[in-house]
Amino acid sequence: MSLEVLIFSLVVGAGTYLFRYLPTRLGATVSRPSGGLGRLLNGFLASVGVSAVTALLLASLLPYLGLEPWRAWLGAATTEGRATVVASLVGLAATLLLFRWRRSVAVATLLGAAAYGVAWWLLA
């Protein structure tokens, strides 16, 4: 096992635990920092999570809808390129619709990925 992953997990884990635990020692009175700087910090922290997920979504989509798969489909007209691009669009649409229908991250994720797999199998 890489020592780097172990140290990383321990340090981030300890920090995250303290974020969750320490405020219980301080009570309910310290719910949010007030004042100008406190508001800015709250706004920053409230948006970092959704921003990270946005960036991770785009990064995870690059092998599916980035330049390479489009080039493979349109430039070289390969079946695999077309299957990747079309199945990705099917998978994303299925995920979106399933989330709107059931409001469940687990259901939308699993069935969205399954829809991608089926579409890819039919096209490739």
Added chain:
Amino acid sequence: MAYFPVAVSFGVAAGKAGFTLAEAAFLSLFIYAGASQFLALALLAGGAPLLLSVLSLLAMNARHLIYAPALLAALGPRAEVKRAWLWSFGLTDEVFASALGRAADPDHPWSERWMTGLGLGAYAAWVTGTVVGAALGGGAFERFRAVDAALGFLLPALFLSLLLAMLSRRQLLAVAAAAAGFALGAAFFSLTSGILIGMLLGGLAGASVAARAARTEEAAP
């Protein structure tokens, strides 16, 4: 609890990114914070400096600071913190949301015992799911290409679902800024830089929205 399937997709992603089963299990055992663990995979596999990766994850998880105070405030005089050292470990986004729901439910009172049970159940599902996923993602399905393709697509499907679950009108500017930051960073530097620049710009956009809201509030008579 939807933890098990999401943990399986984390394990699969870790396996596909080249992490061993033990490394994936360590991330889930110690960090135990869903979305930020996916960020850890991207940063560590992308070769980002260790300190920068630690700081990025801590910045992403710092929102957990407000969960316990918000829960204790919702419970009022019914709040107990004797065993908070134990249950606070499991105070993730979803557990926090469930606990707030319980605090508002007059028929089923919140207790430290209930909270500990909920947290331990979710933690067990998260760690077990990670191990199962890492075993699958390590190449068990390479012979079944359609299944392997579907396992690979778990990641974009999960991020899209998480984004939809987190999105509110107030966050739209942050999402746009994060997308622009990612595109710039990925085009000119690397994928890892794109993720970090996207997080930073999105956070700054969120801060500017908060500042503008405060100014409007102050200006109101």
